[in-house]
Amino acid sequence: MRRRTFLASLPASAAMISEAAAQSVAGRYLGIPPGDRITGPAFSTRSVVWGTGGAAATAHPLATLIGIDTLRRGGSAIDAAIAINAALGFLEPVGCGIGGDAYALIWDPETARVTGLNGSGRSPRALSLETVRARAVDGHIPSYGAITVSVPGAVDAWWQAHQRYGRLPWADVLEPVANLCERGAPVPQLIAWYLERAMAGYQRPERNIEEIANAVRVFMTHGPGGGRTPREGEVFANPDLARTYRAIAAGGRDAFYEGELAEHMERYFARIGGWMTRADLAAHRSEWVTPLMSPYRGVEVYQLGPNTQGLSTLQILNICEQFDMAGMGFLSAASLHHQAEAKRLAFEDRARYFADEAFVATPTQWLNSKEYARERAALIRPDRLMERPSFGEAPHQGDTTYFSVADGNGMMVSWIQSNYRGMGSGLVPDGPDGRTLGFMFQNRGELFALRDGHPNIYAPGKRPFHTIIPGFATREGRPWMAFGVMGGGMQPQGQAQIVMNMVDHGLDAQAAGDAPRWQHYGSSEPTGQMAVDAGTLHLESGVPAQTRRELEAIGWRLGPPDGGFGGYQNVVRMDHEDGSFTLGAASESRKDGLALAW
Incomplete structure (x- = not known):
């Protein structure tokens, strides 16, 4: 971080721990100019925040507020994690969304142990190794387009976690997030920068993405007549994603993997020349792991x-x-x-x-x-x-995106969720009414190997690294x-x-x-x-x-x-x-x- 330039000129002794100061955390970092903080290491930006009823740390202030609100409404740490993740799919689309996968480590106070949840999806059954190799560039799978798409695992991870650890009704967890998507929120500086960069990249002709018009319709709605991404401080809304969240709130995970949303996704890939089908979606299940x-x-x-x-x-x-x-x-x-x-x-x-x-x-x-x-x-x-x-x-x-959340009953959740490179594959599915589903598919399939004998070599129905x-x-x-x-x-x-x-x-x-x-x-x-x-x-x-x-x-x-x-x-x-x-x-x-x- 360039803001820490005051550290760059420290003598070597400043990087060493003094035995005489072993009992003082502040004293362990000698040579740092005083005045930045009166206690603790001077380079720290702020103090840890403390509470008794719950805590949340996320990549976006509004997502943190939604998590805290979920806890205060009586939700468990898992309820809060689902609400946070759904909110970040809207607020931080450059990092995550329901087109991607999710993993979690959960401290269960009832069993007093850590359990794991693998919510990663598999490659399409109809996509062969021969086809992937034929689409390869310099011996590697391209970074964007339908060849990179594997089954999105996030929604099923939400569902499985909620079935085991949720306290609020499923719909009550997602409804506030759907409202936020419709209402919109100002875009922070960093998200605005990443969003502009990602959308410019998708429009480069050499990327050969099968379809980008839907992504443009969702994320480039600003400026006279549209045509650019939102800038810092401008309000961005995603009513299409709100509709999708409400469908999932009403129908659970089956609405996404087996119902109308799954039908829309299958038709979309059939239209653009992709491989993922409703059968691939219906077969997906997250796994509880040790x-x-x-x-x-x-x-x-x-x-x-x-x-x-x-x-x-x-x-x-x-x-x-x-x-x-x-x-x-x-x-x-x-x-x-x-x-x-x-x-x-x-x-x-x-x-x-x-x-x-x-x-x-x-x-x-x-x-x-x-x-x-x-x-x-x-x-x-x-x-x-x-x-x-x-x-x-x-x-x-x-x-x-990564976030942590804990509740007052002792449950602690470590959760991570991603669309992978950029914002994902560049592909945003649509429905028969001409509206999109409001989210982008992941491009995690880029991380398969293509060399014979490699453990991570591509195969149909396989999870990528x-x-x-x-x-x-x-x-x-x-x-x-x-x-x-x-x-x-x-x-x-x-x-x-x-x-x-x-x-x-x-x-x-x-x-x-x-x-x-x-x-x-x-x-x-x-x-x-x-x-x-x-x-x-x-x-x-x-x-x-x-x-x-x-x-x-x-x-x-x-x-x-x-x-x-x-x-x-x-x-x-x-x-x-x-x-x-x-x-x-x-x-x-x-x-x-x-x-x-x-």
Whole structure:
């Protein structure tokens, strides 16, 4: 973040933890000029917000308000999560919507455990590998158009979660959001920028998208006679999406996957030359899954397994646990070097093994083991980069919105939902009356591989590799935080940084997210693309200049801040001696998010 320029000139000592100040969080960051904050790290943008009745942190202020209102009306954390997600599909269409997939990690206070929900959809049964290969560009699936569309999983994820954990009537959860879609809301600065950029991209002729007129009708309604996206502060409404939400409110998940809406989607793809059918939609079901877990210095970190990249977060932490990260110092070159090298190692396994486990078994137990982490950590040298790392040899024997919400009964939800690249495929379905359904289909199918023998190779009815991952952590078996960092390959890197900022460096939930981040590009990918060199390490401008110089001396190629450092939200729980608990919420200072508690 460029606003943190006051950090860039800090001496190296400012990035080290002082033993004399070990009991003072503020004292851990010596050298930061006083005056920014009177308590806590000076670089923190604001305090954690605290409440007892519930908390929510989302990427849009109105979505947070809808979540809090749902809780105050007696809804559970799941009711609030569904309302938030539906609202963000309207308010933040550049990141999510009911044309995409969803995942969740949920702390269930009745069972006192974390459970997972995989709400990702499968590729169309009628779309063959041969057809996909014939449409490939330079050996990879294109980024846009019908070839990239897989079954949207979000609505069924809402339904399954509500059936198990909802307290409000289903229709009562969605009706306020439908009203908001009709009424409209002013567009924030960041959303306006992304929306203009995405719609301009869809209209480029070389993208060869089968149909973009519907997307233009929904998202380019401003200016004289229409023709442009809304600018910052202008009111945007989506009455077509309101109609779709009301149909889902009245008919449940079947209205979307088997009823009239499914018929509209099937006819749309038949008209434009796509492959998804009503049968593909009707066959979709989300899956309740047991999440993966690995301890990190006394904290139990939970992730969803493949077809997601959640295991990469655990692998990065497992490798970093082999080193004294606290002793290396906050934002020191040694710390960032070891973290980035751990990422490079973890992402080679990600590229080699992660895929839909209904089609291929992933050696998750071995990849998540501390023994394997010790082997991988031994490859890291403190004074130089690794040669191009390879994946481990398994022994014989897989754009976005993120939010957190918790209720006063103890349920905590970590939820992530996405249409993937840009706003999605560029395709917005319509009905026979000439009106659209108000949402865009995802393009997650771009993330299949096309190489024979690869676990993630395209197949009909298969779930593609997914980048979106919710995070959850407990301490001594008690819920601690529902957290996430949205943004493609940044997600496991960002999640690991949050955990280390809080566990190793004592930061609170807000400061942990405000702290300058790093992101490494250039690893091998699950699409079959291979790394060619050590890649590029991008640093936010708050990283001290001395740290940058030392990283370059080790051999890192550094990149400038590029705005790709993710979007963070977190809800934390603090237990008290009398058996009560309070809830804190933190939000991303880099985006339009808001954290509230009551």
